[in-house]
Amino acid sequence: MVVNETQQDNDSEFISIEAILARLLRIGSVIATILLGAGMLSMGLGNLNEAPRLFTSGLLVMLATPVMRVLVAGLVFAKKKDWLFFIICFVVLCTLTAGILLGNGE
Amino acid sequence: MFKARGSELPANVVPDALSEMLCLSGSYYDQAIGSQVDYQVTRTIPGLIIMYFSGIAAGLLGIGAGIFKVPAMDQVMRMPLKASTATSNFMIGVTATSGAVVYFARDDVAPMVAGPVVLGVLLGAMLGTRLMVRMSAATIRKLFVPLVGYTAMEMIYKGVKWW
Numbered sequence: 091m092v093v094n095e096t097q098q099d100n101d102s103e104f105i106s107i108e109a110i111l112a113r114l115l116r117i118g119s120v121i122a123t124i125l126l127g128a129g130m131l132s133m134g135l136g137n138l139n140e141a142p143r144l145f146t147s148g149l150l151v152m153l154a155t156p157v158m159r160v161l162v163a164g165l166v167f168a169k170k171k172d173w174l175f176f177i178i179c180f181v182v183l184c185t186l187t188a189g190i191l192l193g194n195g196e
Numbered sequence: 197m198f199k200a201r202g203s204e205l206p207a208n209v210v211p212d213a214l215s216e217m218l219c220l221s222g223s224y225y226d227q228a229i230g231s232q233v234d235y236q237v238t239r240t241i242p243g244l245i246i247m248y249f250s251g252i253a254a255g256l257l258g259i260g261a262g263i264f265k266v267p268a269m270d271q272v273m274r275m276p277l278k279a280s281t282a283t284s285n286f287m288i289g290v291t292a293t294s295g296a297v298v299y300f301a302r303d304d305v306a307p308m309v310a311g312p313v314v315l316g317v318l319l320g321a322m323l324g325t326r327l328m329v330r331m332s333a334a335t336i337r338k339l340f341v342p343l344v345g346y347t348a349m350e351m352i353y354k355g356v357k358w359w
Binding site: 115119122123126127129130133141142144145146148149150152153155156157159160174182185186189190192 | 218289290292293294295296297298300301305307308310311312314315318319322
């Protein structure tokens with residue numbers, strides 16, 4: 091994975107979309123792992139007030155990571171003036187938003 | 197999938213018009229073979245239709261849609277297995293989120309249950325992705341085929357419940 095990233099960095103003068111998204115996903119999953127790990131720790135220590143909060147925040151980071159990824163991918167495509175893929179990203183983002191809004195309804 | 201269990205990479209893939217329009221090709225460095233692999237995607241529309249139904253199945257049954265996506269990309273769209281696996285993983289992040297946010301917004305997720313489970317899945321996924329880049333596609337295939345069989349049995353069991 092690391093090999094691939096540096097190779098792509100050298101290919102183009104600006105950082106490739108794969109490298110940007112890989113970094114974003116790695117940061118997201120590391121933060122989520124830390125939060126969930128802290129949740130497990132506090133659950134093990136019997137701190138039942140703190141544990142659900144840590145778990146919930148970990149799960150929220152987990153859920154936010156792919157949403158952020160679509161958002162960032164859309165921005166990168168817009169910057170590259172790749173409008174077809176920008177529209178695809180926008181449609182995906184709209185679907186996700188509709189899911190959040192409609193799911194809350196009933 | 198079973199017939200192709202020994203194969204490493206797809207050969208003679210002719211791209212269709214839509215995959216050419218969308219530039220659906222790629223390349224990756226395969227650590228198991230030790231060389232760069234270039235690939236082309238074909239049969240985009242049939243692939244799209246299968247993905248639609250895999251999304252329905254995933255939302256209804258709560259199973260990972262990867263079990264449909266990987267064979268669809270591997271056998272129908274003729275992608276290399278490793279690229280299929282990686283792409284499926286990448287897509288599920290978004291597709292599963294669209295379902296998960298609904299359950300999350302409705303308070304259907306119990307954090308004390310989901311938290312430890314997700315932590316386990318995360319650690320397993322980190323190990324799995326590191327293993328995948330090193331393993332040969334033929335080995336991954338041999339691991340995947342029984343998994344599809346098991347999931348099929350479980351879906352039949354859930355759907356029929358005769359016993």
